[in-house]
Amino acid sequence: MHIRLWDNNLKVRLIGEGLFNMLFWMYFPFITVYFSQELGNGIxxxxxMVPPIFSMIGSLIGGALTDQLGRRPVMLLGALLQTLMFVLFAVSPSPWMDYIAFIGIGLGGAVYRPASSAMVADLVPSENLxxxxxTFTTANNIGAVLGPALGAIFFFHYRQELLWTCALVLLVYFIAIYFMVHETVPHSAKNKKGSVVITRVVKEQWKGYGIIFRDKVFLVYILAGICSLIPIMQLDLYLPVFVINHVPAQALFTWNSASLMLSSKEIFGWLVGFNGLLFVLFILPVTKWFGKWKERNVFILSSLLAGFGTFFVGLNTNIWYLFFVTIIFTFGEMVRSPVTQSFISRYAPAHARGxxxxxxxxxxxxGKFLAPMMVFLSNWVPPMGIFSIILLFAFISIVLYIQLFRIYVEQPLAQD
Known part of the structure; x- marks a missing residue:
């Protein structure tokens, strides 16, 4: 499905989310390091572990409101909340206020995402999902190429300017959604909307989520996803702590008597940038290569690559070796991303898609709630112990995915 054939909603979102993610990757990879330096690894x-709890609440609220109020209002709410929290982060006088703002940014993003994903599912035929x-993943990762390398400088030396820029970009995106994006709720969902009464909405939505989580297929899918994401998420959690504390400064290139020396922080920035470059270059080809693979096999391959790739990081501190293992765990994340989104988009019924x-x-x-445990445990457990725990989660996810596709063999289209 060529981009020129996309609905205008998708084009606006592709540009807006792509621009924001260029800035996102300049601060997000360094958040854990920042709080570790300010407050210590244990704290x-x-x-x-706390922001994911708020994100979980935000996701449930965002999903509920997406079906009740529509996709567009919820996207506006999420974008506005993130804008305000970036302003708070920019003017914050202390790490604790920074932390509150960081929670608010995650909450706004969590409210936004279900409506954003539901809008894609509303507009795109299942065979093109x-x-x-x-394509969205590619756009979102373009910023991950240069962002981390620049962020190693800007986040620690020009943080306020960076945060103000994030706030401005999100404000512009909010305005674009308001004037250029139209509603996409399917007729089957519109017929059930009626008047919105908060207490009734809360009761109905919790009842609806109860039905969802009694769906055995969906529940096993969620549990498998949690375990498979713990290795993938370490790029932003334990890996920066490990690289900065255990990988020595070293030369990236040496020629004659000169060399390009990188500090530990800069090495991590280059690794995250390389991760983003791989996504930009290979996400579309990889999606095409694995387009005819069964979803079961893609999920299992993803867990194997992400688990072993992350485990291998602990075996050597040479920068070129670290680039090599980055390729392994990045492909683990890469093969999984489009399949996960298309799986749930087709599995969900239209009237409850949000x-x-x-x-x-x-x-x-x-996953984000459990993954920071690796940072906490690193105060007592040596690096190879942490990497072994990460690999164990990957193995557990493989067992769960095998079980999932024993009880869900076919891939039926969602029924409107």
């Missing part, structure tokens, strides 16, 4: 590890989601999207994001929020 930082515990603190990083993988390709469209892969709820399913919100519930689906729980694998990310719960």
């Amino acid at each position: 930082a590890g515990i603190l990083m 993988r390709q469209v989601f892969a 709820q399913y999207m919100g519930a689906d994001s729980l694998q990310y929020t719960i």
Whole structure:
């Protein structure tokens, strides 16, 4: 499905989300390091477990409101909340206020995402979902190429200017959504909307989520996703702590008597940038290569690559070796991303698509809740012990995915 054939909603979102993610990757990879330096590894590890709880709540609320109020109003709410929290972050006088702002940014993003994903599912035929989601992933990762390398400088030396720029870009995106994006709720969902009464909405939505989580297929899918994401998420959690504390400064290139020396922080920035470059160059080809693979096999391959790739990081501190293992765990994340989004988009019924999207994001929020435990445990457990625990989660996810596709063999289209 060529971009010129896309609905205008998708084009606006592709540009807006792509621009914001260029800035996102200049601050996000360094958040854990920042709080570790300001407050210590133990406290930082515990603190990083809290934002996912708010994100989980935001995802459930966002999913519920997406079906009740529509996609566009919820996207506006999420974008506005993130804008305000970036302003708070920029004017914050202390790390604790920074932390509150960081929680608010995550909450706004969690409210936004179910509506955003539901809008894609509303507008794109099921056979094109993988390709469209892969295109969004490519746009979102363009910023991950240069962002981390620049962020190693800007986040620690020009943080306020960076945060103000994030706030401005999100404000512009909010205005673009308001004037250029139209509603996409399917007729089957519109007929059920009626008047919105908060207490009734809360009761109905919790009842709806109860039905969703009694769906055995969906529940196993969520549990498998949580375990498979713990290795993937370490790029932003334990890996920066490991690289900065255990990887020595070294030369990237040496020629004659000169060399390009990189500090530990800069090495991590280059690794994250390389991760983003791989996504930009290969996400669409990889999606095409694995387009005819069974979803079961893609999920299992993803867990194997991400688990072993992350484990291998602990075996050597040479920068070129670290680039090599980055390729392994990046491909683990890459093969999984479009398949995950297309799986749930087709599995969810149209009238409850927002709820399913919100519930689906729980694998990310719960994964983010558990993943920082690696930072917390690093105070007592040596690096190879941490990497072994990470690999264990990958193996557990493989077992769960095998079980998932024993009870869900076919891939039926969602029924409107």
